[in-house]
Amino acid sequence: MRPMLATLAEAVPRGPDWVHEIKWDGMRVLADVRGGGLTLTSRSGRDVTVSFPELVPLADLFDDMLLDGEVVSLVDGRPSFGALAERMHIGDARRAARAAVAHPVTFVVFDVVRLLGQDLAGQPWSARRALLEQLELDGPRVQVPPVHDDGEGLLAATAEQGLEGIVSKRRSSTYAPGRRSPDWLKLPHRDGISVVVGGWRPEVGGSRLGAVLVGLPGPTGWEFVGRVGSGLAGRAGAGLLARLRPLEVTGSPFVGEVPREDATGTTWVEPQVVIDVASLGRSSGGRLRQPSFQRVRTDLTATDLQETSDG
Template identity: 65%
Template sequence: MRPMLATVADSPPAGDAWVHEVKWDGMRVLVDVHDGAVVVTSRTERDVTAAFPELDGLADTYDDLLLDGEVVAVEDGRPSFHALADRMHVSGRARAQRVARARPVTLMVFDLLRLFGEDLTGQPWSARRRLLEQLALEERSWQVPDVHDDGALLLRVTAEQGLEGVVSKRRSSPYLPGRRSADWRKVAHRRTYSVVVGGWRPEDGSGASSAGRLGAVLVGLPDGVGGWRFAGRVGAGLAGAAGAALLRRLRPLERASSPFAEEVPRIDARGTTWVQPRVVLEVATLELTAGHRLRQPSVLGVRTDLTPEELAEVEEGG
């Protein structure tokens, strides 16, 4: 199963028909608890159980649950996708346990899709939420965050606290697996984008060693007709181990020509090794200009929970 998705809105809807939650800056997951085992899957249905050993303890809560939520890591007192990036890609169990001690995560649970063998997706959000609260899932590694009646107030508060934004949900809405619905609406404060990598350039420098280090990537956004529109060159956020790890992902994807629909400016294309558009990054930027260029972008991390095919329906905010 894939999670239900929200549409982008300019502001939270008003009225009693809606409820509002904090939009967390993390990794969306479904957590299946059954017969003493826990399986965690990403929104692309990839098994990421090994990456988050903190969630093993959910096996001791109830015999049968399917939870929807967001795994978050805290940096400087607030959830940060950048802080989570190192956790997302760990596949070895022993290493995951070591990393978890240094940088623990918390599962923010916001929906209950199955309980004791009963499929709850056809029930309204209000009924699912009532059951979820009755489960009292409150531990160090998982919690059920509060919901709020005043979306405008929550939007102001989340902006003051440096949080990601607000998700508003219609109280009567069923859960639509894998669907993007106007019954869920998201408003993000931060300008972040999920982009695809179409090429890379080596680190600037005269020494031979610099040619083997990643200096920048050329990224794109969907052009609306099945291709990729060049969105700019990103170098910030690629220093050290992060850049080396990304380069290892890109080298097997090399190709002879640019994957972008339009010609890339010569100043950006110079020295570029083109790659198949298969790697998705999360980037932060001051803005997306009228010419569809990212202004002063910085890489936050690789999005292994998103495929390039999904980007056509993923708007700003990820």
């Protein structure tokens, strides 16, 4: 199963039909408990159970349960994706156990989709939320955060506290696995966008990563939307380049012609690596304005971006 997804919104929905939650800057995870065992699955469908051994006690709570939430790494009480990134790809059980002691994560639960053999996806959010609160899941490594009626107030408070934003949910909404629904609306504070990398260029006079060429899905394929160089200095650039080198191909993956000033000196790659960039929006020609690299989205695939574009 894939998790239900929220649609990007421009304003907070008003009225009693809506409820509002904090948007956590973490890793979306489904926690599946069956017969004393726990499986943690990322949004892209990857099994990440071994990476987070401190969450294994979830398997002791109920014989059968499916929870939806975010794994977050809290630093001074606030989620830090940078700190979480160090945990997300640990595949060795002993190393993960050491990391769990040194830098433990917290599973922030916001939905229950199955319990004791009963599929709850067809139930309204209000019924699932009431059941979730009755489960008394709060513990050292698990939290069920509160919900709020005042969405605009919550949006202002999260901006003041430096949090990522809010998610607004229609109280009557059923759970639609793998679908991006207008019944869940996300309002992030950062003007960020997820894009796929289609090529890279070295820095002037060197061999280190200087910029990446990025695209978004269009009607006939990947459309070039700009060159991103800001934010790629040091370890960030080196880590991204290590991901791109095995993906090198002979031709551009973008539909249409990439401008010569961008294409010159570019090494093309298969469009597989997804990154987040911040920008000042897009120009009339569709180019990202003053984009800067934020992070690699290992929880997203190119297919996820295409599916988001489709609806």
